[in-house]
Amino acid sequence: MVDNVQEFKLREDSELRFAVGDEEDVVLELIEGYAEMFGTEITPNKKYTFPPSSRVAIYTYTQATIELFGKVSSHYVADDTPMVFYVNIHAAIEEVRQAREEQAMQSGYGKPKGPKVLLVGPSDVGKSTLSRILCNYSVRQGRCPVFVDLDVGQNNISVPGTIGALIVDKTADIIDGFDRTNALVYNFGHTSPGGSIGLYKAMMKQLAASMKTPQFESNSDALIGGMIINTCGWVNDAGYECIKSAAESFEVDIVIVIDHERLYSDLSRDLPEFVRLLKCPKSGGVEKRDSEFRGKTRTANVHSYFYGTKSQQVFPFNIVLQFNDIKLFRIGTEKLPDSCLPFGMEEEDPDTRVVEMTPSTDILHHLFAISHSNIVEDICKSAVCGFVLVKEIDMEQQKMTVLSVRTTLPSTNLVFMNISHLDDHV
Template sequence: MEESKEKNVDEGKRVEFKLDKVCELRFEVENNEEVELELKSGMAEIFGTELIQNKKYVFYSGGKIAVFTWHGCVLELSGKTEVAYIAKETPMVMYINTHAALEQMRVKAETDNTSGPTVMVVGPGDVGKSTVCKLLVNYAVRLGRRPTFVDLDVGQGQISIPGTIGSLSVERPADVEEGNFSLQAPLIYHFGHISPSVNINLYNCLVSQLADIVQMRGETNRKAAISGVVINTCGWVKGLGYKAVIHAAQAFEVDVIIVLDQERLHNDLKRDLPKFVKIVLQPKSGGVVERSRQHRVESRDAKVKEYFYGLSTPLYPHQYDVKFSDVTILKIGAPLLPDSLLPLGMKQEDAHLKLVAVPPSNQLLHHVLAVSMALTSDDDIVRSNVMGFICINGVDMEKKVLTILAPAPRPLPRSILLLSDVQFVDTH
């Protein structure tokens, strides 16, 4: 790959980068620092969202950014970066061609009164699946489409916090600085773990439920149906993880699968899925780097913190007490028993979807709980979507109250809470 010499941008200095046609400036923000970016002339975009000339954009600690230009531009950076360089080779041309092919499918859907493309991006961890999804959604929105973005990656969470899956109708490009789509009325389901392997039956059950709701929305909203669906997936693609990919493809009735950077996965999917599903192998971007386990943990913490406190726009959550008697805390998934001890007619799979009551105790401290939309215990709590999340900041066993951190003031809108493995230590 032909690249310019790497530079470290030091604090207090402004460094100018002149980009030719079809290349990108890649930079990483140093830990505990922030970097300011300004487009001085020309046209450029970040993951499909256009930059405005002479506007200063701020990126925070650990941010990995790629500024792409089709026609050339001049950019200015200030702040401290780990690295900053201009990459002459980029897969962006391939990604825009993919977008163009998807747009042709949307145009055909308009003419034939059918549904637009449902595309799923798959591949191992750290190959840029989330970025490709963001690009495809942003490009579609810029053409006036209203695609549905589906996130099945419970490890990080683009739509909501880690431990969830969900969907979002996207009406405008992602925010340049925060990287998020506008979260107006997302549909979120509680999984409660950061890996599908912890309860694969529950994961597949929720994927099927989400697919049904997305399909129903397409039947009632013509614009959404034509615009299609873009699906992000987990990086677990072996064994049961591969079967989960197949299950998701069937549940969402995908038309196109983009496989990033793994030829074997591409060949396996071509063998196991129907011929009408287009399966395309594409390279990952040279700017994608492997994330350490510590970095993943920090990213998850940052995502939960962003939910309660915001990022560039601050939010102000509320802390208040809730009586033990006012809430019902449940966990989805019972411990597995030997087949000989199972009740007559019950299968092991049923245990994975069973609701188990969780008595309040100090073990709940710092755990994040989902507030279920279910009104009573007679509702299908497992398959119910959630309205938001709280964090347990304190447990008083004598007074029998929980001190909770919530995004909205008291009272809690629902009483059924679902326990998650995700934890957050509130340092504010």
Template sequence: MAENEYRLETNSELRFEVEGKDSVELVLISGKAEIFGTELAPNKVYKFNPGAKVAVYTWFTCCVKIKGKTEGTYIAKETPMIMYLNMHACLEKLRVQADDNFTQDQSTRGPVTMIVGPSDVGKTTLCKILLNYAVRQGRRPIYVDLDVGQGDISICGTMGAVLVERTASVEEGFSQEAPLVFSFGHTTPRTNHTLYNILVSRMAVIVHEKMACIRKVAASGVVINTCGWVKDEGYKSLTHVAQAFEVDVIIVLDQERLYNELVRDIPFIKVVYLPKSGGVVERTRQMRIKSRDNSIHKYFYGAKTKYHPYSFDVPYSQLQIYKIGAPALPDSCMPADMKVDDHMTKLVPVEPSPKLKHSILAISMATESTDLLMTNVAGFLCVLEVDDEKKSVTVLSPQPQPLPKALMILTEVLFMDSS
């Protein structure tokens, strides 16, 4: 297996991708370096799986060794990292002010920051950098991921929030202990923007309640990741997010038009324009599909830490499944007291059938069907097989049987388990 050493000068970045079927190992031999804001420990082996895109940055100088086959490997001497650090410094100043003013005003909180921009400009990466720098300053920010197409906190088709108490693992990301997850059920807000906005509002209420309970969390603030849909209804959704979360700072990555529109339409919120990193890679549709499959596979089987999910049969009689959203009706067929958007949030009971095969089911924490819309989920199942003769469904589950007596939400997310 090939081994290469790279020496990085001050404020430079080593970028590479892991292609093929084999993983790549990286070791920091000397100096200091970080990956997306997480410091590397000297002489520790970090392993990256196929598909990983890595950027090793140093504020000083360093030497790293890479073992394995990489693609597109080069050292960049011009990066936006200094601008990102300055952004962190501005946010930290607001956190200090929140700390200082807390005794006078119990509702004082740190900055709620929202990162926006089109697809593939590095929004998730910038979120990680800002969150990691905040934690390294002793803060405990909340990370909110509203990008349903990617699923950085849970699987794709969800939006989630998690309290960040330690820097992200270089190989596995942020700790997933006790995340708050809502099932949207689709990989783009376009499919049901009415439901998307409702869940955003609900998430905002819970996040604000969390901040009100813990002073350190309140002072640390929130970092919000958003979808790459920034036009038409997507733009309206961004403004809804800003309003629901009472955003203080909006960071626009790589699109001046979006920056100017937000400055014009939301003058009472500070809007900042930042360039994207030159290391950002534009993904094809096939790459996005593979990334979504990987996020689901990671949920059931783990990434670095290998999990062993369970597979078992569940009788039809034990399944209570609902779908959110019904086909639109013509205005002439609508009841007099029914709004046009009501069909987007209508609960439709689903009878088990072979059509469920490969579907992802969200296990809701709701005890009544009327609460399904506004309640977070406990986890997910994947339907492996459906036996209509035996009236049973074979599911892939992270927990052994029996299943809890719970209501389930049918999503449009599919997963073909090949493990």
């Protein structure tokens, strides 16, 4: 372990990579030169406090002097980075935007639409990081891209078990990431697409359809900004089918395949010819994350939803709900045998069927999504307007206590998520 203050002098096109330990914060300061983190410029002489378990990479195109205060579990300076490759990808995306703007101006017809870029590859190759870099570089170019996150396990827009979209009009905060305030979020309810493949594909199609509404398409800046779409790390079997479904649902123009030759070959065969495929190396700074680390990240994500961060604290409320005043739902049921169906009848898709639940102690410590819809059949198709966490169940008094970021719930229709969280905040 390394303690106290350390100074690092970075040369041109080099990167300081470090990991914060599990207990103490680490403070970073740019003393001299230019540096950025995942595409966000670092302000000189400003102290940035990274919480425990952070994985950080600070890059410079020119040179930089950086100081670290505190204890890190590992650190090194890398001279071999893929950042120039990433910049070239950004430049190619921007060229497409400019070409489409010129075409629209010459034809005088319609609003120009930017490219839709899908990032694919196995787990732990840096898809989320590259998504953030491309969004940040786009904003610095004066664009407003739409960031779409389809990774239900390690989501960067909302809590685990969701997919969502966000118009990015300012660079991500160094510590807290993108501003999630106006995100469009759909509840999937599982931390892997394998929890319900049919529901996952249906949710992707619904999210993609929401990007074609008049409300969205009237936003010229978002249209020409295009989309940067992050995906899960499951690339085999049903996971591969989900990748193809994502490409089809969002009608992507460009697919960036990170560190996977076979996946690139398979997609070259299976995707339409107009889709441009690019190979991309992974950064040497990307580290494998075990299931324990992923679990901690999900826990931290849920915690930050209810309590915020050090720089942007949230003070949630404990709300008591009477069973009679709310309705609980679950999406997905077991498939019925054909013998149980009337002759000639086809069963409604069991993966997307919405069924009402009876409150029980089984839902203790589980997340519930707050549904926008008051029509049961549309709950599966509707975006959510927040989440609550069940903290207490009183079957005798027929009530439960939930943790909420609002004093009152915007809807009394709550949808079960197969994600539990123990609220031990004091």
